[in-house]
Amino acid sequence: MAPLYDVETIERKWQERWRQxxxxxxxxxxxxxxxxxxxMFPYPSGRIHMGHVRNYTIGDVMARYKRMRGYNVLHPxxxxxxxxxxxxxxxxxxxxxxxxxxxxxxxxxxxxxxxxFSYDWRRELATCDPDYYRWEQLVFLRMFExxxxxxxxxxxxxxxxxxxxxxxxxxxxxxxxxCDRPVVARKMNGWFFRITAYVEELLAGCDxxxxxxxxxxxxxxxxIGKSVGAEIRFAVEGSDEPLTIFTTRPDTIFGATxxxxxxxxxxxxxxxxxxxxxVRRFAAETRDERQRAKPEEELPKRGVFSGLFAINPFTxxxxxxxxxxxxxxxxxxxxxxxxxxxDQRDFEFARAYDLxxxxxxxxxxxxxxxxxxxxxxxxxxxxxxxxxxxxxxSEEAKKAITRYAEEQGFGRAQVTYRLRDWGxxxxxxxxxxxxxxxxxxxxxxxxxxxxxxxxxxxxxxMDPSGKSPLHSLKxxxxxVCPRCGAAARRETDTMxxxxxxxxxxxxxxxxxxxxxxxxxxxxxYWLPVDQYIGGVEHxxxxxxxxRFFTKVLRDLGLLSIDEPFTNLLTQGMVLKDGAKMxxxxxxxxxxxxxxxxxxxxxxxxxxxxxxxxERDLEWNNEGVAGAHRFLARLYTxxxxxxxxxxxxxxxxxxxxxxxxxxxxKLHQTIRKVTADMEADFHFNTAISAVxxxxxxxxxxxxxxxxxxxxxxxxxxxxxxxxxxxMTPHLCEELWxxxxxxxxxxxxxxPAFDPEAAREEELTIVVQVNGxxxxxxxxxxDTSAQEVERMALADDKIQKFTAGKxxxxxxxxxxxxxxxxxx
RNA sequence: GCCCGGAUGGUGGAACUGGUAGACACAAGGGACUUAAAAUCCCUCGGCCGUAAGGCUGUGCGGGUUCGACUCCCGCUCCGGGCACCA
Numbered sequence: 001m002a003p004l005y006d007v008e009t010i011e012r013k014w015q016e017r018w019r020q021x022x023x024x025x026x027x028x029x030x031x032x033x034x035x036x037x038x039x040m041f042p043y044p045s046g047r048i049h050m051g052h053v054r055n056y057t058i059g060d061v062m063a064r065y066k067r068m069r070g071y072n073v074l075h076p077x078x079x080x081x082x083x084x085x086x087x088x089x090x091x092x093x094x095x096x097x098x099x100x101x102x103x104x105x106x107x108x109x110x111x112x113x114x115x116x117f118s119y120d121w122r123r124e125l126a127t128c129d130p131d132y133y134r135w136e137q138l139v140f141l142r143m144f145e146x147x148x149x150x151x152x153x154x155x156x157x158x159x160x161x162x163x164x165x166x167x168x169x170x171x172x173x174x175x176x177x178x179c180d181r182p183v184v185a186r187k188m189n190g191w192f193f194r195i196t197a198y199v200e201e202l203l204a205g206c207d208x209x210x211x212x213x214x215x216x217x218x219x220x221x222x223x224i225g226k227s228v229g230a231e232i233r234f235a236v237e238g239s240d241e242p243l244t245i246f247t248t249r250p251d252t253i254f255g256a257t258x259x260x261x262x263x264x265x266x267x268x269x270x271x272x273x274x275x276x277x278x279v280r281r282f283a284a285e286t287r288d289e290r291q292r293a294k295p296e297e298e299l300p301k302r303g304v305f306s307g308l309f310a311i312n313p314f315t316x317x318x319x320x321x322x323x324x325x326x327x328x329x330x331x332x333x334x335x336x337x338x339x340x341x342x343d344q345r346d347f348e349f350a351r352a353y354d355l356x357x358x359x360x361x362x363x364x365x366x367x368x369x370x371x372x373x374x375x376x377x378x379x380x381x382x383x384x385x386x387x388x389x390x391x392x393x394s395e396e397a398k399k400a401i402t403r404y405a406e407e408q409g410f411g412r413a414q415v416t417y418r419l420r421d422w423g424x425x426x427x428x429x430x431x432x433x434x435x436x437x438x439x440x441x442x443x444x445x446x447x448x449x450x451x452x453x454x455x456x457x458x459x460x461x462m463d464p465s466g467k468s469p470l471h472s473l474k475x476x477x478x479x480v481c482p483r484c485g486a487a488a489r490r491e492t493d494t495m496x497x498x499x500x501x502x503x504x505x506x507x508x509x510x511x512x513x514x515x516x517x518x519x520x521x522x523x524x525y526w527l528p529v530d531q532y533i534g535g536v537e538h539x540x541x542x543x544x545x546x547r548f549f550t551k552v553l554r555d556l557g558l559l560s561i562d563e564p565f566t567n568l569l570t571q572g573m574v575l576k577d578g579a580k581m582x583x584x585x586x587x588x589x590x591x592x593x594x595x596x597x598x599x600x601x602x603x604x605x606x607x608x609x610x611x612x613x614e615r616d617l618e619w620n621n622e623g624v625a626g627a628h629r630f631l632a633r634l635y636t637x638x639x640x641x642x643x644x645x646x647x648x649x650x651x652x653x654x655x656x657x658x659x660x661x662x663x664x665k666l667h668q669t670i671r672k673v674t675a676d677m678e679a680d681f682h683f684n685t686a687i688s689a690v691x692x693x694x695x696x697x698x699x700x701x702x703x704x705x706x707x708x709x710x711x712x713x714x715x716x717x718x719x720x721x722x723x724x725x726m727t728p729h730l731c732e733e734l735w736x737x738x739x740x741x742x743x744x745x746x747x748x749x750p751a752f753d754p755e756a757a758r759e760e761e762l763t764i765v766v767q768v769n770g771x772x773x774x775x776x777x778x779x780x781d782t783s784a785q786e787v788e789r790m791a792l793a794d795d796k797i798q799k800f801t802a803g804k805x806x807x808x809x810x811x812x813x814x815x816x817x818x819x820x821x822x
Numbered sequence: 823g824c825c826c827g828g829a830u831g832g833u834g835g836a837a838c839u840g841g842u843a844g845a846c847a848c849a850a851g852g853g854a855c856u857u858a859a860a861a862u863c864c865c866u867c868g869g870c871c872g873u874a875a876g877g878c879u880g881u882g883c884g885g886g887u888u889c890g891a892c893u894c895c896c897g898c899u900c901c902g903g904g905c906a907c908c909a
Contacts, residue, residue: 004861215826215904222825222905229909247909260909299907326907336909344823345907418908539904609847610834616902618834623848629862630847636862675838685836688846695846765842770890772842810889816841820889 004632007599011729015116023745024118026074028525035071036526037063038505038565040534040542043080044104044126048111050574050581050619051535053591054607057726058571058681059533060117061608064725065677067118068749074526076508077112077119079105081128082431082497090430090462097430098458101128111592115600116728118745125511127500132507133432134453135517136499141435141446142556148194151444154423158186164427164466185287190425191434191493195548199224199417201562202547211567213614216539223540225418230402231333232411234259234310234319236267243267243310243321246332246416249342250405251397254386255360256337257350259310259321260303262329263287267321268306275307279323286325301326301349312337313410314387314401324349332416340376341368347376360386361394422545424496429460429468431494439481439488448482456494468492501542502549505529505564518558529565533613536570543568569681572616574607581619589619601727602628608683608726630691631730637698638716638734641709645716646739648709658700658707660760666715667757669693670750673722683726690722713738721750765816766791768800784811791817 018024028034039059042052056077063075079101086097093100105126112119125132143149156165165188195202203224206217229248236243243259261267263283271279282304289299303324310319319337326345327336340350340357350357357370361381368377380394389397405411425434433454435447447454457476460469470476470492481488503517509526510519534542546564553559573580576587594603606627611617638645655663669689676686697715700707707715717738724731724744735744759780764787766774774796778787788809791797797819804821811817 218826219904225905225908227908245909249909301907324907326909328908331908333909338909343909345909348907416908418905536903612835615828615835620834620848623834626848633862684834685846688836691846763842767841767890770841770888775842808889810841812841816890818841818889 003598004628005635007601007729008596010733011114011116011600014729014732015113017732017743018116018118018745021743021746023743024075024120025122026072026076026120026526028522029072030525032072033070034074034526035063035066035531036074036529037066037531038076038508038529038533040532040538041078041080041501041504042108043083043085044101044108045085046104046107048108048591050589050591050607053115053603054574054613054617055533055535055571056112056115056117057604057607058569058613058683059531060115060604061683061725062531062533062681063118064728064745065749067745068721068725068747070748074123074508075119076123076125076511077117077121078123078125078504078508078511079108079127080497080501080504081105081126082133082494082500084428084430086430087428087462087466091464091466096458096460096462098128101126101430114595115591115604118728123508123511125504125507127432127497127504128430128456130453130455131514132504132511133456133500135507136432136495136503137435137447137452137454138449139503139517139553139556139558140495141449141452143193143552144436144446146556148197148552149191150194151189151191153187153189155185156188156190156423157183158188159183164468165425188425190423191436192421192423193548193552195422195545196417196419198548198551199226199419201551202419202544205547205563209563209568212565213568213570216536216543216568216570219539220544223419223544227416227418229414229416230398230405230411231414232313232337232405234313234337234410236270236321237309237311237318239270239308241267241270242410243335244333245335245337246414247337249339249394249398250401250411251383251386251389251392251394252339252342252360253312253314253337253401254383254389255339255341255358256312256315256317256319257340257356257358258319258338260324260327260336260338260346260349261306261321262327262334263323263325264329265323265327265334267308267335268323270308272307275305278304279306282323282325286323289325299325301345301352303349303353313405313408320355322349322353330420331418341370341373342376342378344376344378347373358385360384422496422548424499425493426496427468427471428494429456429462429470431497432456432500433470434491434493434495436491437479437481437488438491439484439486441486442481442483444491445481445483445488451482454490468494470494498542498545499549502545503553505532505546506550506553506559516558518553520558520560523559527559528561528563531567531569532565533569533571535573539570569613571613572611574617574619576619578618589621594624598624598628599729601631601730605631605687605727609687610684612680612682612684630694631727633698634694634719635730635734637694637701638737641701641712642737644709645713646737648713651710651714652708655711656705656707658703658705659711660756662697662700662707662711662715663753663756664759665693665696666718667752667754670718670722670752671754671757674749674752677725686722687726690719693719718750720744721747762814764791764814766794766797767816767818768797769820770818773797773800780814784813787811787813787817791819 037059039055063073067073081101086101089100090097158165203226206221227248229246230250231244231246233242233244263286268279303322306321306323308321310321312319338346340346341359342361359368359370360383362384363379363381383389383392383397389400402413433456435454437445439445463469477490477492479488479490506518506523509522513519550564576589579585581588606624609627610623672689673686676682720731720735731744761777762780764776764778765772774794776790776794788811801821806819806821808820
């Protein structure tokens with residue numbers, strides 16, 4: 001289908017006018033209410049995809065709407081420009097990551113501009129720009145000073161072929177996503193952000209973020225994974241050093257029949273010589289097994305007796321200590337007391353190795369017999385066989401037993417989290433250098449702030465192996481210690497790219513500020529972000545990191561907010577043929593092609609119309625054509641009557657029935673669309689309301705008794721204003737056609753007139769026993785008694801009530817009458 | 823396994839706080855205009871019965887509450903997402 005009006009000319013024209021008028025430039029004005037609207041910035045991968053189009057369209061509608069409502073709107077755009085794909089592309093195409101990245105930025109920027117998004121491009125930033133990452137390095141150093149950054153040796157995903165660490169998400173079923181070779185676990189030194197120092201505040205914030213989807217908050221809470229319980233020390237036979245375990249069920253401690261520790265647990269080094277080989281072999285096997293296992297696979301419970309025994313401090317029982325494949329060194333203390341009767345994993349393990357099962361909790365219903373149990377009972381109940389604690393309810397016993405352990409000095413209440421510190425070291429080239437120098441005398445020393453930025457050298461040759469050139473670039477890593485002057489080695493790892501995206505929203509408030517990461521005055525005016533919009537795939541990573549970083553920047557005195565994003569909208573995916581668009585499936589829809597064929601307004605309109613924002617959107621080319629036809633009808637209607645409409649002045653003194661009908665529909669539509677915009681971003685219903693209004697308008701205009709020109713003009717103007725945030729180019733064009741000389745982008749949102757919106761006549765539904773039987777027309781001021789009388793007198797209703805007794809009549813004012821008969 | 827969502831015509835989706843189910847579109851079918859096509863315009867469009875008027879039925883399934891249930895409650899089924907030996 002060819003475009004039905006000259007979209008190319010119209011859209012280019014208005015994009016140019018907006019640019020000339022500079023109408024999306026944001027300037028802080030203390031006396032005006034601000035609105036900071038932000039969409040997640042893109043990675044410059046090459047071209048924008050429909051997911052971007054949808055995300056940025058939703059954001060643009062809100063930004064334009066808020067402007068029309070009188071807010072001082074900040075709506076910036078930039079580029080999440082560091083990342084591994086640039087390195088891969090550079091190797092593949094024999095270019096430089098920077099060149100590839102900046103080419104992509106230029107191309108994608110043109111694409112975004114062609115869609116008519118109302119960004120303040122003056123604030124554009126790219127995170128690979130030294131003027132951006134120098135401030136990130138400064139924040140890193142301040143965090144280092146405060147102990148919020150530290151280095152430690154840890155296990156990472158390493159690809160031999162690519163000579164690099166892979167992020168968890170780059171490990172596909174145990175193999176490298178790029179070369180398909182198995183990933184190996186490797187101990188490496190790396191830098192960590194102490195996000196766990198903020199774990200309680202991050203968790204508490206989840207209860208206060210009223211503007212976030214509950215789903216995202218739940219995911220964050222789960223990720224943080226707070227467990228309340230107790231830490232208990234068990235003496236180990238023949239050793240001074242106790243074995244410390246963490247449990248959430250101290251109430252079951254009398255039921256412990258053995259102990260399980262992670263295969264890597266240090267206590268195993270103390271195993272008797274005759275068991276040591278077997279224990280070490282088991283640890284090695286488990287490591288391999290975990291390596292090979294698919295992530296979702298639950299391995300059968302296996303273990304090996306260490307030869308060691310622990311003493312239950314409550315019972316004095318001698319408990320064999322097993323190395324077990326299901327115990328994780330990274331969680332809790334890497335050791336657990338095993339209560340097979342009341343923990344499913346321990347139960348399975350006990351059955352597999354023929355270990356005793358001791359019941360210490362009896363449920364309210366029934367009675368547990370160890371021999372008869374086929375699974376553990378993990379629910380609450382009453383303690384039995386638990387010494388002085390017998391007879392207590394399990395919840396009460398948790399506290400009592402913990403208190404007792406504390407009094408006796410072998411335990412205490414303890415809280416454990418699933419959240420780990422954030423490992424930010426990447427053995428990649430295309431990232432922000434970590435501003436550290438490793439000195440043989442002084443250890444890790446921060447680069448002095450006056451020496452920032454530590455520039456990422458650009459005169460490097462990319463190594464086809466994927467190995468970062470920084471590791472072998474003497475000019476980069478050879479340096480001297482800033483503290484003692486000794487020859488030293490510069491850190492050659494770069495930062496995780498999630499660091500850049502953790503604070504970019506704050507930088508937008510003054511991206512050129514050269515006195516620090518954030519201009520305090522601008523930040524004080526604009527922050528926090530009032531509305532943030534992006535994909536739900538960032539529910540944990542980016543959104544949690546950004547929350548963490550906000551608190552860090554606050555504690556460094558750089559920001560004065562606690563949370564970065566007041567309201568969050570997670571938009572659904574764009575699907576084609578029921579599946580996510582992908583090259584391999586061949587179901588990719590190219591935004592450029594769509595824009596060229598139908599124009600930006602049509603693409604925007606369809607993205608908004610096809611589904612509410614939070615739901616997945618099925619792309620449908622026929623539907624796009626339909627959206628285009630709607631715009632074309634409006635265009636034709638206005639241009640055909642342009643002279644009449646442009647000449648029309650104030651409303652006539654006496655309105656005809658058609659005038660009143662159109663105005664009623666018009667003002668009802670303004671009310672409806674305003675409510676949709678304010679309440680829940682349901683643009684799809686807002687658009688359908690405007691479509692109804694257009695149908696009413698064109699229908700009346702073509703009738704024998706058309707509305708007057710002035711009323712038509714009022715309707716057209718309102719339609720244009722209501723659609724302006726969604727399809728801004730066409731609305732500007734038609735706004736001008738009506739004779740306006742100012743931009744609709746700078747116009748005010750229309751007000752609705754309740755008087756004009758009021759119905760002159762209401763349709764009341766009449767039911768008999770809840771079934772629709774008739775409709776009656778009444779005037780809005782008819783009394784309930786009168787409505788009831790009219791309903792009962794209605795012919796059709798009489799038919800259904802004849803010969804029956806009317807038991808009850810329910811009148812819902814303005815809605816319906818239900819006659820109950822029997 | 824646990825935690826969230828969701829299920830409405832051929833399709834995408836509407837339905838306020840329990841009050842006309844299917845708005846608005848798309849597709850399909852029929853018609854008008856045209857030499858023809860495109861574009862445009864008009865009509866039909868959940869299912870069953872009926873020439874019609876109208877009736878019955880219908881929001882994943884089974885119960886319940888209510889004058890009245892897509893909406894609330896209880897019990898399931900299926901689909902999507904997140905987490906997952908987390909002690």
